[in-house]
Amino acid sequence: MPAPLLTAQDATGHVHLVIGSNPLANARCSKSLEVGATVVVLAQSQAEVHYALQKKVNEGKIDLKCRAFEDSDLTTLGREEVDRVVDSVFVTIGKKALLSTHISTLCRRLRIPVNVADAPNLCTFTLLSTHSDGPLHIGITTSGKGCKLASRIRREVATSLPPHFGDAIERLGTMRRRIWEEDHRQHDLVDVGLDQSDDDDAPSQRATFNQLVKDTDQHAAKTRRIRWLSQICEYWPLRRLASITETDIDAVLQAYSTTSSEVDPSRALEASNGFGRSKPRIILAGSGPGSPHLLTIATHRAIQTASIILADKLVPEGVMDLIPRRTPVHIARKFPGNADAAQQELLELGLDALEKGMVVLRLKQGDPYIYGRGGEEYDFFRKNGFTPIVLPGITSSLSAPVFAAIPPTHRSVADQVLICTGTGRKGAAPIPPPYVKTQTVVFLMALHRLSALVRSLTGTKDTGPSSEVELSVLPWPRETPCAVLERASCPDQRIIRTTLEHVVAAVEEEGSRPPGLLVVGKSCEALMNTGGSRWVVEEGFKVFDDFMDESSGSLSALMGDA
Numbered sequence: 001m002p003a004p005l006l007t008a009q010d011a012t013g014h015v016h017l018v019i020g021s022n023p024l025a026n027a028r029c030s031k032s033l034e035v036g037a038t039v040v041v042l043a044q045s046q047a048e049v050h051y052a053l054q055k056k057v058n059e060g061k062i063d064l065k066c067r068a069f070e071d072s073d074l075t076t077l078g079r080e081e082v083d084r085v086v087d088s089v090f091v092t093i094g095k096k097a098l099l100s101t102h103i104s105t106l107c108r109r110l111r112i113p114v115n116v117a118d119a120p121n122l123c124t125f126t127l128l129s130t131h132s133d134g135p136l137h138i139g140i141t142t143s144g145k146g147c148k149l150a151s152r153i154r155r156e157v158a159t160s161l162p163p164h165f166g167d168a169i170e171r172l173g174t175m176r177r178r179i180w181e182e183d184h185r186q187h188d189l190v191d192v193g194l195d196q197s198d199d200d201d202a203p204s205q206r207a208t209f210n211q212l213v214k215d216t217d218q219h220a221a222k223t224r225r226i227r228w229l230s231q232i233c234e235y236w237p238l239r240r241l242a243s244i245t246e247t248d249i250d251a252v253l254q255a256y257s258t259t260s261s262e263v264d265p266s267r268a269l270e271a272s273n274g275f276g277r278s279k280p281r282i283i284l285a286g287s288g289p290g291s292p293h294l295l296t297i298a299t300h301r302a303i304q305t306a307s308i309i310l311a312d313k314l315v316p317e318g319v320m321d322l323i324p325r326r327t328p329v330h331i332a333r334k335f336p337g338n339a340d341a342a343q344q345e346l347l348e349l350g351l352d353a354l355e356k357g358m359v360v361l362r363l364k365q366g367d368p369y370i371y372g373r374g375g376e377e378y379d380f381f382r383k384n385g386f387t388p389i390v391l392p393g394i395t396s397s398l399s400a401p402v403f404a405a406i407p408p409t410h411r412s413v414a415d416q417v418l419i420c421t422g423t424g425r426k427g428a429a430p431i432p433p434p435y436v437k438t439q440t441v442v443f444l445m446a447l448h449r450l451s452a453l454v455r456s457l458t459g460t461k462d463t464g465p466s467s468e469v470e471l472s473v474l475p476w477p478r479e480t481p482c483a484v485l486e487r488a489s490c491p492d493q494r495i496i497r498t499t500l501e502h503v504v505a506a507v508e509e510e511g512s513r514p515p516g517l518l519v520v521g522k523s524c525e526a527l528m529n530t531g532g533s534r535w536v537v538e539e540g541f542k543v544f545d546d547f548m549d550e551s552s553g554s555l556s557a558l559m560g561d562a
Contacts, residue, residue, distance in 0.1 A: 006128070008137060011087070012036035015078045019043075019069060019103065020092035024117055026053040028090040029062055031127065037087070040077050042069050069099060074106060088125075091116040120144035131158040134166025135173065162242035172233065172241070175249045179225045228333065234514070235313040236331055237320040280354040282386045284374050286367040286393015289400055291489035292318040293544055298391045299363075306361035308353050310346050312372075314365040314515050316490055343373065347380050354386050362388075365515070367395040371421055371444050397442045400488035401519055403543055404495045405527045408440045414523040415439075422446020422453050422518070432456040434474035440521035447484065447516045451504045457520070458500055476500060481524035486516035489541055497528060498535035506535040 016032040018025050021043035032039045039062040043049060049057075049064070057064045078086040089107050091100050094117065104122035107114035116122035120143065128139030129150040140154040162168070233241070283302050288294035295303075303309070303322050309329045311320065323329055330349055333342045346362070353360045368374030368390055378388050397419045401408050408417040415438045422443045424430045429452060433441055446453050454460075459475030478501040486494045494513050498506045500520065530536045 004126075004141070004143065006139065006141070008139075013038065013079065014087035015040060016088045016090065017042065017073065017077060017086045018090045018092065019099075021047050021049040021053055021064075022092055023050050023052075024092040025090075026050045026056070028092060029053060029056060032088075032090075033061055039063065040065065040086075042067065042073065044068060069103065071106060074110060074112060085110065086112060088112070089114045091122075094118065118144075129154040131155075132166075133158075133161075133164070135169050136166040162239045165238065165242050168242040168244055171244055171246065171249060172229070175244075176226065176229055178249070179229060183225065231313065232331075232333075237317040239317075239321060240329065240331060280357050280386065281359045282350060282354055282362065282381050282388045283360065283391060284362045284364065284368045284377055284388045285391040286364055286372070286395070287315050287319045288394040289366060289396035289403075289488045290316045290318070290493070291541070291544065292316075292322055294394050294399070294489060295319065295322075296391060296393065299393065302361050302391060303363070305359065307358035309361045309363055310350055311363040312365050315363055316365070316487075318490070319363075347377065350381070351384055351386075354381070354384075364393070366397070367393040370395040370397060370419065396485075396488050396515075396517060397444055400485040400517055401440075401442070401483075401523075403488050403493065403541065404483055404485050404519075404538075406440075406483060406485075406519055406524050407526055408442070408519075408523055410523050410526045413438070413526050414521055417442065419444070420446075422449060429453075429456065432471070435476040435480075437522070440519065440523045443518040443520070446518050447486075447507065447512060447514070450507055450518070453518070454500055454504055476520070480520060481522060481529070482518060482520040483524045484516055484518055486513040488517075489543070491541055492539075493541035495538040496535055497524065497530050497538070499530075502534040510535075510537060 011032070012035070014037045016028075016037045016039050018028050018032070018039060018041045021041065025041060025043075029039050029041065033056075041053070041057075041062055041064045043064065043066055045066045045068075047066075053062075053064075056062045074086055074089070076084050078084045089103065089112055091103050091114065093100060100116050100119060100122060104114050104116055104119075106112075108124060113125045114123060115125055115127065120126070123144070126141055126144060128141045130140075131138045131154055138154065138157055140150045140157065142150045142153075283306070285299040285302050286296075287299060288296075300322065303319075304324060306327060309323055309327055311329060311331050313332050315331075320329070330346070332346055350360045350362060362368075362377060364372045364374065366372060368377075369392075374390065378390065381388050398408065398417075407414075409415060416436070418433055418439055418441045420433060420441060420443050421430055423445045429449070432453070433439075435457075443453065456471055457476045458478050459471045478499065480500045482498060482500055482503050484494075484496040484498075484503065484507060486496075492513065494510075496503070496506050496510060503518070
C-alpha cells in the first residue's frame with residue numbers, strides 16, 4: 001500500500017460537517033474550531049448530545065441541527081464561494097452503521113474529504129496526532145492502526161525538542177527574510193529565492209549543497225549569507241539553534257558581508273567563563289563519526305571539563321548534547337568558500353581563551369589528523385606557546401564502511417586501503433588514484449563534486465567548454481562497485497550502493513545528506529550487492545539497538561559520570 005500524502009491545510013473559513021453528537025463528535029468539533037473552520041453538526045432528534053458539545057452550541061460556536069442526514073446536506077450547507085459544497089465531513093456514528101458507508105460513498109463521488117471513525121477503508125483522510133509550537137507543527141499518524149500509539153509517539157517527539165523551539169524557528173525565519181531582502185536590494189537579485197532548498201517537504205539537501213563558492217563566482221557570492229544560514233540549519237544541534245537570540249542575528253548579519261568571505265576574528269568570546277583555571281590547556285579531540293557511543297572516554301572527559309568548546313559544524317548533535325549547559329560553545333561558521341576565514345576565527349578565539357587561562361577543547365569530527373586540519377592547529381598553538389594535547393577519534397573513513405557492511409580489506413578481494421580527499425586546497429581537484437583491482441579507496445569531502453571525481457576516475461573527458469578534471473593514469477572500470485555513506489552511525493544514516501557508472505545519477509535523484517563519503521572498490525560488494533538494480537538505498541542505523549538499550553543506562557553512566 002502506498003504511503004499517504006501528508007499535507008498542512010489552511011482550513012480558515014471552511015465548513016466542516018460533523019455527523020453525530022457523541023464525545024468523538026465533540027472532539028472533532030474542537031479540532032475544527034481550533035483551525036478556524038465553521039462547524040455544522042447533524043444529530044438525530046432523539047439522540048443524546050454530549051455535554052461539552054451542548055456547551056459549544058449554547059456559546060454559539062457551532063450550528064447544531066437535530067434531524068437526520070440528507071444527501072443534499074453535502075451540497076447546501078457549505079460556503080457560497082464553493083457553491084455551498086461542504087469542505088470536509090466527519091462521521092462519528094461508527095463503522096457498522098449503514099449511513100456511514102452511504103455518506104462515504106457520496107463524499108467520494110463529490111470529491112469531498114471524508115473521515116469515518118474506526119473505518120480506514122471508508123476514509124479519504126485521517127487526522128494526525130499533532131504538536132504545535134508557533135510556526136512548528138508536527139503530525140503523527142499510524143494510518144488507523146494504533147491511534148493511542150500515535151499520541152505517544154507525538155509526545156516522545158515533542159519532548160525531545162528544545163523548549164520553545166517554535167520561537168527559535170520564528171527568529172531564524174526573520175533572519176532569513178532580512179538576509180534575502182538586504183541582498184535583494186543590494187544586488188538587485190531577481191531570480192534568487194529565499195533558499196536553495198526552501199520547501200518543507202524536501203527529503204534531503206541537494207547534491208550541490210556543499211559545493212565550493214569561489215571568489216570568481218560572483219552570483220554565488222551574492223547569496224553567501226543565505227547559504228551560511230542553510231548550513232547552520234543543517235549542521236547545528238537543535239539545542240544550539242534554539243538558543244539563538246536577536247543579538248546573535250545582528251552579529252551574524254554584521255559579521256558576514258555579502259561581498260566578502262572574510263570574518264572578523266575579533267568578535268568577543270561567547271559567555272566566557274574560565275572557572276579560575278591556573279593552567280591553560282588546548283585539547284584537540286576527535287568526536288568520532290556520529291554516534292556519541294563511539295566517543296573515547298578521554299574525549300568525553302574533555303567535553304565535561306573544558307572551559308570553552310570550539311566545535312566543527314559537523315560534530316553531530318548527539319555529541320553536542322553531552323556538553324554541560326554551563327560551558328560556552330562556538331561552532332565553526334564554515335561554509336564552502338569560507339573555510340579559511342572561519343578556521344582563522346576559531347584559532348583566534350582559542351588563543352584568546354588560552355591567554356585568559358582557560359581550558360580550550362577544539363572538538364572535531366572523526367579524527368583530528370584525518371583531513372581535520374589537526375596538524376595545522378597543533379602547529380599554530382605550539383608557535384604561540386601552547387602545545388596541544390591530541391586525543392584521537394574514530395575516523396569515519398574506516399568506521400562508516402563497517403556500518404555499511406563493507407570490509408575495507410577482505411581476503412582475495414581487497415588487500416589495501418587508500419584514504420583520499422575529493423577536494424584539495426582552495427577547491428582544487430586532486431590527482432585521482434590509478435585503478436588497483438585489490439584496493440579499496442575512501443574519498444572524503446567528495447560528494448559535492450562527485451560528477452567531476454567520477455569522470456577523473458573513469459577517464460571520461462569533460463564535454464564542457466573548460467575542465468579542471470585531471471584524468472586517472474589508469475582509469476577505473478565504470479562497473480566498479482561503490483557506495484555513498486552518509487551520516488554514519490547517526491539515526492538517519494543512509495547508504496547508497498551502486499557503481500561508478502550510476503553513482504552520480506543516484507545522488508542527484510536521492511539528494512544529499514551531508515556529511516558523507518564515497519567508498520570505491522570490489523570490497524563494496526563483498527558482503528552486500530545491489531541485486532541487479534542500478535542502485536539500492538538503505539535507511540537508518542540500528543547497530544547499537546541490541547545492546548545499547550535503556551537497561552544499559554545513560555551514556556554518562558557508561559562513561560563513569562553521575
